[in-house]
Amino acid sequence: MSKIDDIEKELESLSRAEKGLLLQRIVRDLGDSFPGVESTRGVCGGEPCIVRTRIPIWILEQMRR
Numbered sequence: 001m002s003k004i005d006d007i008e009k010e011l012e013s014l015s016r017a018e019k020g021l022l023l024q025r026i027v028r029d030l031g032d033s034f035p036g037v038e039s040t041r042g043v044c045g046g047e048p049c050i051v052r053t054r055i056p057i058w059i060l061e062q063m064r065r
Contacts (some may be wrong), residue, residue, distance in 0.1 A: 011019065028039075037057060039048045047056045 036051050037048050038051050039046055044054055044056050049056050
């Protein structure tokens with residue numbers, strides 16, 4: 001049995017909230033897929049920001065519109 005199969009069996013026992021938390025952690029782990037954007041607790045309320053700034057992405061999107 002592969003690790004993926006083992007993980008699938010474990011997923012069945014998790015609640016929806018636990019699955020959501022797991023998904024957040026996986027996304028955070030893969031965060032380098034989008035260089036230039038980061039979410040940091042305590043900075044702009046944890047909102048995604050331009051790296052090394054306090055400029056939230058939603059502000060840029062709002063200005064674009």
